Amino acid sequence: MSDQTIVAVDAMGGDHAPHEIVKGCVEAAQQFNIKVILVGDENQINNELSHYSYDQSRISIIHASEIITMEESPVTAIRKKKDSSMVVGLNLLKQKEADAFISAGSTGALLAGGTFLVGRIKGVERPALAPLIPNKKGFSLLIDCGANMDSKPSYLAQFAQMGSIYMENIMGIASPKVGLVNVGAEKEKGNQLTKEAYPLLEALDLNFIGNIEARDIPYGKADVVVCDAFVGNIILKYTEGFGLSLFDIIKEELLRSTSSKIGALLSKSAFKRVKNRFDYTEYGGAPMLGLQGLVVKAHGSSNAKAIASAIRQAVKFKEQKIVEQIEQKINQ
Amino acid sequence: MSDQTIVAVDAMGGDHAPHEIVKGCVEAAQQFNIKVILVGDENQINNELSHYSYDQSRISIIHASEIITMEESPVTAIRKKKDSSMVVGLNLLKQKEADAFISAGSTGALLAGGTFLVGRIKGVERPALAPLIPNKKGFSLLIDCGANMDSKPSYLAQFAQMGSIYMENIMGIASPKVGLVNVGAEKEKGNQLTKEAYPLLEALDLNFIGNIEARDIPYGKADVVVCDAFVGNIILKYTEGFGLSLFDIIKEELLRSTSSKIGALLSKSAFKRVKNRFDYTEYGGAPMLGLQGLVVKAHGSSNAKAIASAIRQAVKFKEQKIVEQIEQKINQ
Numbered sequence: 001m002s003d004q005t006i007v008a009v010d011a012m013g014g015d016h017a018p019h020e021i022v023k024g025c026v027e028a029a030q031q032f033n034i035k036v037i038l039v040g041d042e043n044q045i046n047n048e049l050s051h052y053s054y055d056q057s058r059i060s061i062i063h064a065s066e067i068i069t070m071e072e073s074p075v076t077a078i079r080k081k082k083d084s085s086m087v088v089g090l091n092l093l094k095q096k097e098a099d100a101f102i103s104a105g106s107t108g109a110l111l112a113g114g115t116f117l118v119g120r121i122k123g124v125e126r127p128a129l130a131p132l133i134p135n136k137k138g139f140s141l142l143i144d145c146g147a148n149m150d151s152k153p154s155y156l157a158q159f160a161q162m163g164s165i166y167m168e169n170i171m172g173i174a175s176p177k178v179g180l181v182n183v184g185a186e187k188e189k190g191n192q193l194t195k196e197a198y199p200l201l202e203a204l205d206l207n208f209i210g211n212i213e214a215r216d217i218p219y220g221k222a223d224v225v226v227c228d229a230f231v232g233n234i235i236l237k238y239t240e241g242f243g244l245s246l247f248d249i250i251k252e253e254l255l256r257s258t259s260s261k262i263g264a265l266l267s268k269s270a271f272k273r274v275k276n277r278f279d280y281t282e283y284g285g286a287p288m289l290g291l292q293g294l295v296v297k298a299h300g301s302s303n304a305k306a307i308a309s310a311i312r313q314a315v316k317f318k319e320q321k322i323v324e325q326i327e328q329k330i331n332q
Numbered sequence: 333m334s335d336q337t338i339v340a341v342d343a344m345g346g347d348h349a350p351h352e353i354v355k356g357c358v359e360a361a362q363q364f365n366i367k368v369i370l371v372g373d374e375n376q377i378n379n380e381l382s383h384y385s386y387d388q389s390r391i392s393i394i395h396a397s398e399i400i401t402m403e404e405s406p407v408t409a410i411r412k413k414k415d416s417s418m419v420v421g422l423n424l425l426k427q428k429e430a431d432a433f434i435s436a437g438s439t440g441a442l443l444a445g446g447t448f449l450v451g452r453i454k455g456v457e458r459p460a461l462a463p464l465i466p467n468k469k470g471f472s473l474l475i476d477c478g479a480n481m482d483s484k485p486s487y488l489a490q491f492a493q494m495g496s497i498y499m500e501n502i503m504g505i506a507s508p509k510v511g512l513v514n515v516g517a518e519k520e521k522g523n524q525l526t527k528e529a530y531p532l533l534e535a536l537d538l539n540f541i542g543n544i545e546a547r548d549i550p551y552g553k554a555d556v557v558v559c560d561a562f563v564g565n566i567i568l569k570y571t572e573g574f575g576l577s578l579f580d581i582i583k584e585e586l587l588r589s590t591s592s593k594i595g596a597l598l599s600k601s602a603f604k605r606v607k608n609r610f611d612y613t614e615y616g617g618a619p620m621l622g623l624q625g626l627v628v629k630a631h632g633s634s635n636a637k638a639i640a641s642a643i644r645q646a647v648k649f650k651e652q653k654i655v656e657q658i659e660q661k662i663n664q
Contacts, residue, residue: 136577149515149523183481183565191481191562214566215573230523233515234546234563235570241547242574245468249609253602263598270585270592277581 004033005318007311008098011040011048012067012085013105015301021104022048024307029058031308032315037098039064040085064088067105070300074108078116086110090117093293100294100314102285104302111147114288114295121323123330125152127290128159129229129297130166133239134278135220141167141176144229145236146288151228153196156180160201160208161329162289163224169320170287170313171223179212179222181231186211193228201226243278281306284313292323336365337650339643340430343372343380344399344417345437347633353436354380356639361390363640364647369430371396372417396420399437402632406440410448418442422449425625432626432646434617436634443479446620446627453655455662457484459622460491461561461629462498465571466610467552473499473508476561477568477618483560485528488512492533492540493661494621495556501652502619502645503555511544511554513563518543525560533558575610613638616645624655 009025011018018038022045025036035058038045042063049059066084068077081087086105090113092098101118103110107129115127128144143163148155160178167176180201182190187198189211201208212222217235227235254264264271284306285298294317296310317323341357343350350370354377357368367390370377374395381391398416400409413419418437422445424430433450435442439461447459460476475495480487492510499508512533514522519530521543533540544554549567559567586596596603617630617638626649628642649655 136581181566183562191560194562213573214568214570215576217570218574218577228523230515230526231563231566234513234566236546238546238549238567238570239574241545242550242571243578244547245550246575246578249468250602250606253605253609254599256602256605260599260602263595263600263602266595267586267592267599268595270582270588270595273585273588274582 004035005100005315006035006037006098007314008037008039008089008092008101009307009311010085010089010101010103010105011038011045012064013103014298015104016303017104018044018048020303021307024302024304025059025311026052026054027304028308028311029054032312034058034311034315035060036311037062037092039089039092040067041065062088062092068109070106072106072109074106074112077106077109078113086113087117090114090295093118093291093295098293099318100296102296102298102307102310102314104285104298104300104307107297108147110295110297111288114291115147118295119292121290121292121327121330123327124290125158126155127288128162129286129288130163131236131286132283133217133225133236135218137220139171139283140217140220140223140225141171142225142227142232142235143289144227145232145286146229148229151193153193153200156193156197156226156228157200157204158290158330160206160224160226161204162326163226164206165322165325165329166287166289167223169322169325170316173223175207176223177209177221178206178224178226179209179216181214181217181225181227181235182211184211184213282309284310287313287317290326294322336367337432337647338367338369338430339646340369340371340421340424340433341639341643342417342421342433342435342437343370343377344396345435346630347436348635349436350376350380352635353639356634356636357391357643358384358386359636360640360643361386364644366390366643366647367392368643369394369424371421371424372399373397394420394424400441402438404438404441406438406444409438409441410445418445419449422446422627425450425623425627430625431650432628434628434630434639434642434646436617436630436632436639439629440479442627442629443620446623447479450627451624453622453624453659453662455659456622457490458487459620460494461618461620462495463568463618464615465549465557465568467550469552471503471615472549472552472555472557473503474557474559474564474567475621476559477564478561478620480561483525485525485532488525488529488558488560489532489536490622490662492538492556492558493536494658495558496538497654497657497661498619498621499555501654501657502648505555507539508555509541509553510538510556510558511541511548513546513549513557513559513567514543516543516545614641616642619645619649622658626654
């Protein structure tokens with residue numbers, strides 16, 4: 001492949017597909033030296049594209065007649081819907097016709113498809129899904145939140161390596177601090193998995209800061225937060241639920257008196273800034289690491305800006321040769 | 333033992349010991365028909381008691397010369413410090429000289445001591461620590477947050493039974509909703525542990541609502557939130573860290589402009605009400621369930637009110653015959 005990054009995008013995935021997806025691709029094609037392949041229903045995509053003027057050499061369409069929905073069983077959907085935008089897109093990655101595939105569709109299907117259709121990097125035991133989660137200072141990479149529910153210690157060691165490479169090269173954090181999620185700071189703490197993973201992580205060429213407790217995560221104590229996918233899923237979804245419910249509670253209480261209603265009005269811009277600090281649209285989506293190429297899970301409610309950010313992320317991923325770096329690190 | 337509840341209290345445990353502990357005991361002895369045994373340094377306790385007038389038949393002291401600190405290894409401390417307030421107090425429970433033991437000291441030591449010194453209820457495989465965590469509607473019981481890091485499916489089934497009995501009888505929730513913490517709602521989802529635990533929970537005489545995702549917890553979808561201690565610990569500490577960091581972020585942003593500073597002043601009482609909804613002092617402490625008697629882990633920063641609430645909790649525990657109920661349920 002050339003130096004130009006080729007990004008395949010699932011035009012049919014997400015709450016605002018295809019409108020916001022296509023819009024984001026057009027915006028990104030103006031900003032970056034890329035080729036975008038929009039995968040999905042040709043008529044719908046052409047209809048969306050007709051609203052914009054753009055460099056036609058940079059955006060092409062590959063038709064896919066099916067869509068995988070959120071309700072379908074991921075594995076079955078990937079197996080049966082061979083002409084879905086997701087399967088067609090992932091196959092482009094597999095056949096090296098694209099460097100990255102971005103989808104705001106079903107997470108489960110993307111994980112299954114990424115694992116079954118796209119090849120793993122040599123030496124990688126399991127690919128991992130690694131979303132960025134907000135903390136007081138910025139964002140941490142939470143790895144793994146993927147499909148692999150029962151992890152081995154060696155998987156966690158590889159997650160730490162892949163996450164560290166990502167945070168250093170894509171997020172620009174020098175010598176990222178790697179923490180192992182555990183129930184206490186001491187080396188001997190934890191369940192069987194974390195107890196066995198600790199010495200493996202310690203032996204790696206990483207900035208391993210040891211165990212971190214869950215209370216440390218929101219303070220940004222670690223840049224790379226390592227855990228198995230079950231725990232990662234709990235942390236990810238708890239962050240979402242707890243944040244939303246706390247804002248609900250604050251709203252409820254603010255609406256209870258006239259003075260606090262006025263207070264809330266006066267504080268509106270401050271609360272907006274708080275929300276902005278959690279804005280996922282800035283940084284693209286969750287990378288699936290360990291595959292031959294980049295698979296990005298964009299947020300289900302992605303708008304054009306989020307899709308453009310995900311494309312920027314893919315460009316950087318190619319430029320920084322993350323696949324090659326992971327392969328080298330894992331096999332050294 | 334008589335109908336009067338006998339509560340042993342660790343006078344030396346917690347950030348505000350012995351002052352707030354003794355004060356809480358005096359207050360509780362005025363409110364309830366109980367006997368309180370204060371365990372710890374006799375001189376210090378007598379000095380504290382000298383500030384109050386109280387019914388001397390209700391409060392007694394058992395001297396203990398040692399204190400287990402937060403820094404000590406829990407298991408070693410329990411084994412070596414035989415005359416510590418914690419070990420002496422737990423032995424009172426073991427010898428049936430008290431119905432309950434309350435401590436705001438080291439959680440690890442209390443868990444180890446509870447497990448090794450106090451006998452288990454017949455049929456109970458593992459005792460569990462079950463704190464109440466705040467949700468939008470009130471509180472849920474999170475079980476297990478104990479010392480047992482690698483759980484078996486059968487433990488989770490017993491946690492569900494014990495937690496359900498506690499929420500029904502102590503917190504007054506009719507037919508408590510029991511949820512299994514998992515990565516998806518469907519029965520087939522999860523890691524090996526949750527997949528095997530699901531049918532066991534389903535077969536029990538409980539209001540089992542199936543799997544719940546972490547995002548559902550803050551909304552109070554389940555009254556009894558069942559998980560292994562590793563996951564429970566993550567949820568518990570993440571709640572603490574995330575809540576505090578979010579309040580920090582809100583404060584930071586509110587202080588950034590004059591209008592939002594005024595807004596914050598006007599909203600002060602609303603924020604106070606938000607904080608009150610998370611007030612742990614109201615409901616006592618975290619019960620350790622499955623033992624012959626009640627062990628309560630009170631919050632490290634417990635004040636007199638929290639200690640008095642924990643004593644009220646112990647009275648109810650005895651009145652409602654929770655030990656007998658658990659024994660019957662587990663062995664039926």
